[in-house]
Amino acid sequence: MYRAVYDFESDSAQALSFQVNDQFTVITETDENWWLMQNGFGQIGYVPVSYITKDEVSHTEVLKSVDRAIEAIHFAATCAGGVYTQEQRENLQKLIHHRKIVLEEHRVKRVSKSNMPEQPKRQAPQPPLPSTSGVSRPVTRSAVKKPSSKRGAPPPPLRESSLWCGYDQTDTAQVSQNQILSNAHLRSTKQYVIPEKIDPPEAFKDETLSKSRSKSSKKESSSNQADSQTQTKCLPELDRTDRGTSPLKSPLTSPVRKVSATLSDFKTVTCAIPEDIGTELVELVRRNTNLSYELSRIAVGTVLGTVKEKVPSIGVIMEEIMKNLLQSKRETQSVEASHDAVRLQIIFSEMAGCKDDSQQRSWALHEDESVITEYLEELISILTNANPEISKQVVCMENFEAVHNLVDYYQMEIRSSIRLLLLQSFGALCNLDAKVISHLLSSILPIELARDMQADTTDIQKLLYSALVMTMIFSMAEPPPFHHYEQLNETYINYLMEVIEHRLDSDTEDQLTDMFVGLVLAFNLHFQIPTENTVMKILASRSSSKVFTEKVMLLVNREDDPTKMFDHERKAPNSVLKLLSDLYSNAATADLLYTNDAKVLIDIVIRQLSDLSAGNKMRTEYLSLIHLIIKNSQYEEHMHRSGDIQSCLMRMAKEEGKESEMDRLIIKEIWKEFPQYFESAV
Numbered sequence: 001m002y003r004a005v006y007d008f009e010s011d012s013a014q015a016l017s018f019q020v021n022d023q024f025t026v027i028t029e030t031d032e033n034w035w036l037m038q039n040g041f042g043q044i045g046y047v048p049v050s051y052i053t054k055d056e057v058s059h060t061e062v063l064k065s066v067d068r069a070i071e072a073i074h075f076a077a078t079c080a081g082g083v084y085t086q087e088q089r090e091n092l093q094k095l096i097h098h099r100k101i102v103l104e105e106h107r108v109k110r111v112s113k114s115n116m117p118e119q120p121k122r123q124a125p126q127p128p129l130p131s132t133s134g135v136s137r138p139v140t141r142s143a144v145k146k147p148s149s150k151r152g153a154p155p156p157p158l159r160e161s162s163l164w165c166g167y168d169q170t171d172t173a174q175v176s177q178n179q180i181l182s183n184a185h186l187r188s189t190k191q192y193v194i195p196e197k198i199d200p201p202e203a204f205k206d207e208t209l210s211k212s213r214s215k216s217s218k219k220e221s222s223s224n225q226a227d228s229q230t231q232t233k234c235l236p237e238l239d240r241t242d243r244g245t246s247p248l249k250s251p252l253t254s255p256v257r258k259v260s261a262t263l264s265d266f267k268t269v270t271c272a273i274p275e276d277i278g279t280e281l282v283e284l285v286r287r288n289t290n291l292s293y294e295l296s297r298i299a300v301g302t303v304l305g306t307v308k309e310k311v312p313s314i315g316v317i318m319e320e321i322m323k324n325l326l327q328s329k330r331e332t333q334s335v336e337a338s339h340d341a342v343r344l345q346i347i348f349s350e351m352a353g354c355k356d357d358s359q360q361r362s363w364a365l366h367e368d369e370s371v372i373t374e375y376l377e378e379l380i381s382i383l384t385n386a387n388p389e390i391s392k393q394v395v396c397m398e399n400f401e402a403v404h405n406l407v408d409y410y411q412m413e414i415r416s417s418i419r420l421l422l423l424q425s426f427g428a429l430c431n432l433d434a435k436v437i438s439h440l441l442s443s444i445l446p447i448e449l450a451r452d453m454q455a456d457t458t459d460i461q462k463l464l465y466s467a468l469v470m471t472m473i474f475s476m477a478e479p480p481p482f483h484h485y486e487q488l489n490e491t492y493i494n495y496l497m498e499v500i501e502h503r504l505d506s507d508t509e510d511q512l513t514d515m516f517v518g519l520v521l522a523f524n525l526h527f528q529i530p531t532e533n534t535v536m537k538i539l540a541s542r543s544s545s546k547v548f549t550e551k552v553m554l555l556v557n558r559e560d561d562p563t564k565m566f567d568h569e570r571k572a573p574n575s576v577l578k579l580l581s582d583l584y585s586n587a588a589t590a591d592l593l594y595t596n597d598a599k600v601l602i603d604i605v606i607r608q609l610s611d612l613s614a615g616n617k618m619r620t621e622y623l624s625l626i627h628l629i630i631k632n633s634q635y636e637e638h639m640h641r642s643g644d645i646q647s648c649l650m651r652m653a654k655e656e657g658k659e660s661e662m663d664r665l666i667i668k669e670i671w672k673e674f675p676q677y678f679e680s681a682v
Contacts, residue, residue, distance in 0.1 A: 001025055001062055002037070003055035008048065016045035023055060025065045027094050036091075040065060042072025044091055059106040066099045078288065100346075107353050273317065278325035279337065287339055292385035301325060335393050340386035344394040347379045348402035355409040369415060376421035383428035392432050400439045403429060407443045416462060423465040430472040434568040441473050441480055447487040454495050458506050467515040470522070475563040477525035477572030485534075488523070493538045496520055501547050517551045518562035521575040525563065530585045540588040549593050552576060557604055577621045584628035591633060598633060599640045602626070606641060609648040615659030623652075623666050630674055639677070646678050 002024045010017040016039055018024075024037040024047055034046045073092055077084045084092075274280070278300070286296040301322065308318035335341040354372060383391055395402055406429075410422045426445070429436045440446075449466045456462065474480075480488065496516045503510055520535060527533040539545055555562065555576045563575040572578075580601070583589045593601065605626045612619035626645065629635060649667045652660065671678055 001055050001057050001065065002047075002052040004047075004051055005053050006051045008051050010045075012046075014046055016043060016047055018047070018051075023057070023061075023065065024052060025062065025069065025098070027069075027091055027098070038065070038069035038072075038095075040068065042068035042070075042075075044069060044073070059102050062102050063099060066095050066102070070095050070099075103350070103353075273320055273324070275324065276328065276337075277321055278328040281321075281325070282328070283338065286386075290385075293387040297325065335390065338387070338390045340382050341390045341394050343378065344382055344386075344391065345397075347375050347382075348394070348405065350375055351379075351409060352402075352405045355405050355412065369418065372418055373421060376418065376425060380421065380424050380428055383425070383432065388432055395429060395432060395436060400436065403436055403439050404443060407440065407445045411444060411448050416459060420462060420465060423462070423469050426469050427465075427472060430469070431566055434476060434566075434570070437473060437476055437568075438478060441476075441478055446470065446473055446480060446484055450487045450492050454492065457504055460504075460507055460511060464511060464515055467512070467519045471515075471519045471563060472522075472565060474519075474522040474525060475565055475572070476568070476570050479526040488534075490534055490538055493520070493523070493534050497538055497542060497545065497548065500551075501545065513547065514551065514562075517548060517555075520548070521552075521561075521579055522563040524579050524582065525572050525575055527582070530582050533582060535579075536582055536586060536589055539583070539592060540586070545592060549597060552579060553593075553597055553600060556580065556601065573621060574618065577618075577625060581621070581625050581628055584625065584632050587632050590628075595634075595638065598629070599638065602629065602640050602645075605629075606644050606648060609652070614652075614655050614657060614663070620662050620666070623663055627666055627670050630670065630677065636677075642677055649678060 004018050004020055004022045004024070007019050008017060015034075016024075016037070018039060023040050026035055026037055027044065028036040030036050030046070033049055035049055035052075036044065037047045037052075038044045070092060073084075073088050073095075077088055281300045282293065282296045285291060285299050286293060289296070289299075291299060304318050304322050304325070308315045308322070311318075351372075354368070406422060406425060410419060410426075413419055413422065426440065430440065449470050453463060453466050453470075496519060499507075500513050500516050500520075504512065524533065524535040527535065530536055539548075561574050561576055563572070583592055605622050608622045609619060609626070612622070649670065652663050653667045655664070
């Protein structure tokens with residue numbers, strides 16, 4: 001940062017006025033006399049180089065200054081209807097780049113400082129002699145041209161007034177410094193980002209060219225005023241200076257289509273509607289209200305529909321914009337045009353830096369907790385509320401590198417508060433895409449969670465989150481890597497069953513039981529061979545599993561599957577029926593249910609066989625389950641509702657069609673194996 005050593009009163013709208021000790025951040029070192037800078041209020045303009053000097057401040061102050069400048073540009077664009085000029089985009093690009101550099105330099109400095117040997121103390125140099133001008137002048141970047149006294153500033157380079165990114169300093173009634181500071185305090189500047197990359201500004205023109213350009217701009221201005229008197233506009237014109245400057249779509253360069261509408265005075269006019277205006281409107285609403293993506297779409301649609309109804313003269317235009325809004329939902333939004341996407345990339349980059357930071361386990365461990373907490377909370381918010389397609393695109397980059405970085409960071413992090421936020425982040429990531437779940441399953445995370453759950457049984461909240469994430473990871477019935485079974489073994493399953501049957505002393509509200517039941521059901525999904533099933537081995541070895549079986553019976557009666565947590569397509573069967581089928585596949589576990597519970601289960605199966613139609617996969621699963629119950633349990637002792645079972649079998653055996661073929665094969669097998677119970681109708 002730089003600090004003013006003299007007062008300066010600007011007579012140009014493009015230059016900043018300032019007082020001694022005002023601070024600035026460099027945006028562009030334009031030439032040797034003038035630099036484009038932003039002051040402490042976020043205003044951007046030219047500053048004479050001879051009036052400033054280098055000022056050593058903390059990186060936090062630099063970041064705050066940059067954030068204020070970003071906020072000021074966004075605020076100015078919001079006041080202008082949400083449209084950014086080309087120069088605003090250029091300045092935002094530079095500010096965001098400068099912010100990244102400051103963060104990276106600070107991270108590198110911390111790492112190098114930890115590895116730097118302690119330097120011996122040296123004698124301080126003699127203080128400088130007082131200046132003859134009476135003002136002590138610090139050394140500037142251009143030390144060769146050190147002025148001996150205050151000199152007048154050269155005229156600032158001219159800039160197009162239409163491209164001015166800020167606001168007139170004299171127009172305090174419209175936008176005051178208090179408004180800017182208040183707005184910066186209420187809204188996080190980290191949300192904002194420019195949607196595209198703009199080429200750097202042209203070099204400054206000489207004085208003659210500037211005068212000629214000024215004359216031509218006056219002629220063009222008068223011509224535009226004459227045209228505006230003879231032409232009615234339905235929508236604000238797009239900034240012509242920004243069209244075609246970038247290959248990417250933006251609010252200023254996106255293709256447009258002309259729509260004709262008739263106003264109340266029966267004049268037909270033509271309005272240009274950008275093709276991606278629906279996406280832009282949703283983006284603006286989400287950015288400025290913090291509503292979720294879906295709620296932002298609803299808000300935009302509601303406003304457009306109301307305007308169309310209340311103002312029929314522009315109903316055609318509103319109809320076109322609403323069509324564009326519906327079409328934008330079906331199309332994939334560009335990552336460059338979404339501030340959520342850019343924020344995700346920044347957060348993932350910062351978390352990767354935390355993972356690589358060699359001081360994570362040093363004495364400065366707790367100094368960055370608030371910063372990391374802020375990043376993780378924002379990450380959870382974006383993953384939960386942003387457009388899921390945009391989040392997917394960012395998360396999938398570099399073969400899900402961001403996901404693996406978070407897992408590695410979770411393994412090395414020891415603070416409970418941050419671990420809880422990381423667990424919530426994993427849950428939000430699982431909700432995005434099934435591929436994320438596969439990557440988490442193949443990572444070290446399941447092993448780390450299983451180990452942590454057994455080691456720390458006092459933190460109930462962390463146990464709940466850990467069990468929930470484990471359930472998500474195993475909900476797709478995908479087998480884990482073989483080496484995971486070193487930790488996900490019989491000891492771990494037995495620990496889960498013990499907590500289910502005998503509540504932990506710290507779990508005063510009995511929150512873990514249902515969560516652990518869901519985890520056991522999810523873990524059981526990937527076992528295909530009952531004899532190799534770790535869950536069945538533990539259940540067979542236990543003398544009683546009363547609480548567990550009661551919970552399972554409650555789930556099957558409600559037709560509830562606690563492992564079906566996402567909308568992802570999965571090949572996994574119903575986890576409750578899968579567990580019951582595994583139980584009745586082996587005589588060692590077939591009698592785990594009490595006789596009354598077994599009879600209730602038969603009642604539920606008969607009800608489902610009667611209600612479900614042909615071709616339903618669930619009916620086939622229930623039919624297979626009743627076959628196993630009759631085959632491996634002590635069914636001959638009670639023959640519960642054998643007549644009703646026979647009626648269901650006969651009805652299904654008479655069905656024709658390919659969709660009932662599998663059901664008919666199972667029925668024939670039942671009649672063949674148990675003629676003493678059921679009479680064959682074939």
